[in-house]
Amino acid sequence: MANKKRDFVDQKLQDLNNDGVDRRGFLKCMAWAGTGLVWTMSGGIPVSRAFANNSGKEATKGTDFSFVQISDSHIGFNKPANPDVTATLQTAINKINAMSQEPDFIIHTGDLTQLSKPSEFDTLDQVLKAASAKEVHFVPGEHDMLSDNGEQYLQRYGKGTKGTGWSSFDHKGVHFVGLVNVANLKAGGMGSLGHEQLEWFEDDLKGRSASTPIVLYAHIPLWTIYPDWGWGTDDSEKALSYVKRFGSVTVLNGHIHQIMQKIEGKLSFHTAMSTAFPQPAPGTASSAGPMKVPAEQLQQVLGITDVNYVVSGGSLAIVDSPLGASGSSASVNGGDAWR
Amino acid sequence: MTRKKVWLASLTAPVMIAMLLLLAGSPSVTANDRPSAATAEVKIDNFSFGPQTVTVPVGATVTWTNRDDIPHTVVSTDGVFKSKVRDTDEKFSYTFTKAGTYPYYCTIHPKMTGQVVVQ
Numbered sequence: 001m002a003n004k005k006r007d008f009v010d011q012k013l014q015d016l017n018n019d020g021v022d023r024r025g026f027l028k029c030m031a032w033a034g035t036g037l038v039w040t041m042s043g044g045i046p047v048s049r050a051f052a053n054n055s056g057k058e059a060t061k062g063t064d065f066s067f068v069q070i071s072d073s074h075i076g077f078n079k080p081a082n083p084d085v086t087a088t089l090q091t092a093i094n095k096i097n098a099m100s101q102e103p104d105f106i107i108h109t110g111d112l113t114q115l116s117k118p119s120e121f122d123t124l125d126q127v128l129k130a131a132s133a134k135e136v137h138f139v140p141g142e143h144d145m146l147s148d149n150g151e152q153y154l155q156r157y158g159k160g161t162k163g164t165g166w167s168s169f170d171h172k173g174v175h176f177v178g179l180v181n182v183a184n185l186k187a188g189g190m191g192s193l194g195h196e197q198l199e200w201f202e203d204d205l206k207g208r209s210a211s212t213p214i215v216l217y218a219h220i221p222l223w224t225i226y227p228d229w230g231w232g233t234d235d236s237e238k239a240l241s242y243v244k245r246f247g248s249v250t251v252l253n254g255h256i257h258q259i260m261q262k263i264e265g266k267l268s269f270h271t272a273m274s275t276a277f278p279q280p281a282p283g284t285a286s287s288a289g290p291m292k293v294p295a296e297q298l299q300q301v302l303g304i305t306d307v308n309y310v311v312s313g314g315s316l317a318i319v320d321s322p323l324g325a326s327g328s329s330a331s332v333n334g335g336d337a338w339r
Numbered sequence: 340m341t342r343k344k345v346w347l348a349s350l351t352a353p354v355m356i357a358m359l360l361l362l363a364g365s366p367s368v369t370a371n372d373r374p375s376a377a378t379a380e381v382k383i384d385n386f387s388f389g390p391q392t393v394t395v396p397v398g399a400t401v402t403w404t405n406r407d408d409i410p411h412t413v414v415s416t417d418g419v420f421k422s423k424v425r426d427t428d429e430k431f432s433y434t435f436t437k438a439g440t441y442p443y444y445c446t447i448h449p450k451m452t453g454q455v456v457v458q
Contacts, residue, residue: 079408079427115410115424142447146410146424187416187444187452229386230450287385290408 065172068096068103068133069217071254072274074143075124076114081277081290082298085114089127092275097132104171106133109254109272110141110182110219112157116148121156140165141219141255142182150183166197168204175208177201179218181233191220191233198235202242210245217252223262223269226282231256240267256288378402381453383411383425383445388453395435401455402432411451416442 073089082088096103106128113120128136138157145153150164161167164183169176179201181191193201205214216222222239224232233239243249244265251269257279262269277290277298285291377399382389384406393401403413405425413422413431419441422431435441435457445451 081408115426143410146412146447185446185449187442187449189449228450230448287387287407289386 065104066099066101067105067107067171068099069107069109069252069272070096070275071109071219071272072111072141072257072276073108073124074111074114074274074276075127076117076120077276077290079277079290081292085276086123086127088298089124089275090130093127093131097130103133105135105137106131107137107176107178107217107252108139109217109252110139111143111254111274111276112138112141112153114143116144116146116152118152121152125156137167137169137176137178137217138165139178139180139217139219140182142185145183162200163194163197166200174213174215175205176215176217177204179216179222179239181218181220181222181236186234189234190224190227190230191218191222191236193233193235193239198238198242201239205242205246208246211247213248213250214243214246215250215252216243219253220255221253221260221269221271222251223264225256225260225271229282229288231282231288243267257291376400379455380404382406383451386411386445386448386451388413388443388451391453392456393453394456394458397438397457398434398436399457400432400434402430404428404430410447411445412447413443414446416444 070089070092074085075089077085096106112124140150140153140157144150145164150158154161154165158165161178164180165178166180167178179193179197181193183192184194185192216239218233220233221231222233222236224236226232240251247266249267251267253269253271254274256271257274257277258271258281259273260269260271278293279288280291377396379393379395379399379401381393381401381403383403386407386409388403395401403422403425405411405427408427410424410426412424413420413433415421420433420443424447425431435455438457441455441457443453443455
């Protein structure tokens with residue numbers, strides 16, 4: 001089964017690389033700006049949708065709580081791919097504030113800033129202050145730990161965290177763990193969690209019931225998406241082995257500035273869009289650098305992808321439902337149990 | 340060694356002078372003949388160092404220029420040299436005073452690696 005599932009993911013990546021596959025639609029998907037994901041917890045099952053989905057009212061009915069993931073704000077970036085990243089982050093915050101159900105908190109999955117400058121962190125703080133949700137949980141991206149081993153970041157956002165900024169908390173029966181995989185990176189490698197953090201993580205999960213829904217979040221994907229561009233974490237497999245016994249595990253990442261999803265047994269992986277600029281799909285450009293799209297595409301937003309987690313026959317599945325398209329299409333699924 | 344001596348002895352004086360002149364102009368010679376301002380350039384483009392391997396004489400200064408829209412670093416794997424974060428168009432230079440091979444990478448994007456060979 002595992003191989004079969006892997007095949008589905010490979011298929012997905014291949015499709016993204018294939019120019020023949022609805023390239024226009026694909027580029028539209030890539031043109032996220034000022035966006036974020038809304039996650040609602042319903043009976044321990046996370047359901048996400050892109051911001052512009054205005055049908056949020058019905059969808060959130062009867063849920064226990066919701067939270068929002070934003071990522072890759074890159075405050076300080078001012079290149080052609082987006083000369084005003086502060087404005088697009090502001091747009092994201094406005095959308096959070098306009099949500100029918102106020103999220104309990106926000107998770108920022110890193111790359112808050114472009115260059116770890118105090119002034120950039122200040123701007124981010126200013127923009128986030130306007131959010132109706134006052135509680136924000138952070139993990140650093142590599143851009144947040146550039147010149148001072150993350151000292152500036154930890155001073156501002158690392159209260160109560162361990163090591164380079166990892167931590168966990170419980171919220172209404174769900175256990176959240178924020179992991180750091182951007183520190184002490186080795187030449188030639190990808191993201192890295194490191195021995196100390198892995199030990200802490202294993203210990204953190206000890207004694208928790210297998211029925212506790214687990215949400216892991218980290219900047220760089222905890223699954224290998226594209227090694228050539230470093231889109232993965234060298235020691236993520238060990239971390240994931242610790243959560244295998246849990247019935248529902250959701251892994252939220254950023255870093256790659258586009259939505260990718262994968263399901264492996266009870267593990268659901270999802271990467272978020274950036275609020276700053278899009279990056280190319282794996283292998284479709286000479287590098288992972290910022291992707292320039294026409295301005296009107298950058299400003300045109302969201303709601304193109306709807307992600308739903310549903311339970312069927314005891315296994316989780318993801319259905320990718322682009323808004324504006326007739327019907328819905330499955331982008332990645334668990335193979336045998338999706339609808 | 341004896342073979343070399345024989346070989347040198349067989350050369351005429353003008354040929355030997357010509358050879359010395361050639362050596363003086365080449366980048367990798369003894370301390371006395373070392374060019375005082377040997378330099379080499381490495382460009383950072385599309386998340387890669389180009390050329391990935393650069394070979395220079397002892398005393399040469401290598402300058403890296405970041406031409407990406409994203410910041411990078413140039414950091415010796417063995418701790419010999421370490422740039423600050425280099426944003427677009429910013430440079431980093433290091434002068435190599437000892438022969439050897441110096442692998443380096445970008446600590447932000449560790450898939451980016453290169454090396455400087457100092458002869």
